Amino acid sequence: MGRKLLLEKAHIPGIRSYEVYRREGGYASVEKALRMAPADVVEEVKKSGLRGRGGAGFPTGMKWSFLAKPEGVPRYLVCNADESEPGTFKDRYLMEFIPHLLIEGLIAASWALGSNRTYIYIRGEYAWIVDILEQAIAEANANGWLGKNILGTGFDCQIYVQRGAGAYICGEETALIESLEGKRGNPRIKPPFPAVKGLWDCPTVVNNVETLAAVVPILNIGGEEYAKIGVGRSTGTKLISACGNINKPGVFEIDMNISVEEFIFSDEYCGGIANGKRLKACIPGGSSVPILPANLLLKTAKGETRMMHYEGLSDGGFATGSMMGSGGFIVLDEDQCVVRHTLTLARFYRHESCGQCSPCREGTGWMEKILNKIEYGKGQLSDIDLLWDIQRRIEGNTICPLGDAAAWPVAAAIRHFRDEFEWHVKHPEESQRRNYGLAHYADALTTV
């Protein structure tokens, strides 16, 4: 059984309440942090090797150290709880079941960064979680962990919850800042980066929910101890939200030292493929990252066991690998149609494009239309090449990463499942009656 740092106590009855959370050792990291110099807290997070859990995997301590500190200008910490990447529902779980862990991490991080007003920007649909968080914040205030002169240090801090209103793009940090300022969620051109010019043009750090919650165990056990968990640059634990055709969909905390195969088939995690079916494909890190056929998912192109950590999932680059991303693990069984699944993702990105950059605004619409033609038996073989061409022209040509996020799933689907696309085109009637099936996607690969 892997080590649990975030969800270890999530199942204790009443842990949502302050009393139980505190009795179980909660808020110790704030006591510890506020006795340290803010710069030392940043140093501890650097030592931990923690990487941003929202999807990009950028080292958190380094991000914190970039924060500008001009005299007399407020600095802000913003928690990104806009969890919207298809397949991802881990932050929701954490906030819903152990909300004080996030609040605790936010207070320690606010101290480290010097943020007196800290905002949690949560996706608008998580309306009931707003109540849970506001309750936890009220309890933290009532017990002196928030407000004026916290623990007699002279540090003032307040946390506010801001609800979004339905826009995937607001998970991109500059779009989130725009939205928090009361505007459309159009990403900003970088630089300047939020660390210099963010919320209301002030230096700002935006971190994911899980990242901020991880600050708690890092401070409790120390950055060096935290860095010993996991493998190489994949330190600590990672929340994986698993869904699709598996026996036990849900949120799992892994120590990044297990194989993909164990994660899917062990009863401790996904419990295998549902209904006795066989594994066909998987998107291991949220809908934006490349889909892999079963054979490349379980083994790398070199024939080695693929591991569930940042480096393991990306082994082989985009040619034969994928990414850890947000940890949204989507499993497809042998009955699923990759063309149809890709169509739903293309529709998603078309719907969520903010419309600012033409390659993304136009390209996502074209991709959806072409995929729609192929899925419904009206495609031509040249459409597959056209689709490939369009995604290439989106990637890298937009202000924010949504363009890449829209291009990658289409690219990977064609790269690994081209024959399934061709079958749709060549068998327009049959493809309306049945799916292509498992075909050769689970066959052992000949390694070079």
Next chain:
Amino acid sequence: MTQFSDTRLAEVRQIIDRYPEGKQKSALIPVLHMAQEDFGGWLSPDTMDYVGSLMQLEPIEVYEVATFYSMFNTEPVGRHVFEVCQTGPCMLRGSDDIISYIKAKLGIGVGETTADGLFTLKTVECLGACGYAPMMQLGKHYREHLTPEKVDAIIEECRQTVA
């Protein structure tokens, strides 16, 4: 008349207090949520203009935000809005069948409202409930692991709250 109650106005002031002096525009999205709740489940041009005047914003500043975010309805909706997720992870668990079932059961298409004004069916993109699919949002809460039987029960429950 489009006018918040005194309690709601006090709430608006509290929200504005969350931001530094002069940054009250940040309250726009929270206030639009309140307006949608209080004024019939959608943001009519009148409602948007009211929010604009209340917050000292130009009308366009309100319109451009209201039309950007998918949770804001800029057309009237029924009393109960079924927002069924149709993105990949839900599709893998049968959301297409659930959407067809609701359409047949209520006799409406996606984006339509029943003649009695009780139900609107919308399809939405990923709501972050992928492990509990298929699912829909109904008001403030999620309804998960949907089956035709569960959909029947939800429809019945909605009818009861009206009666």
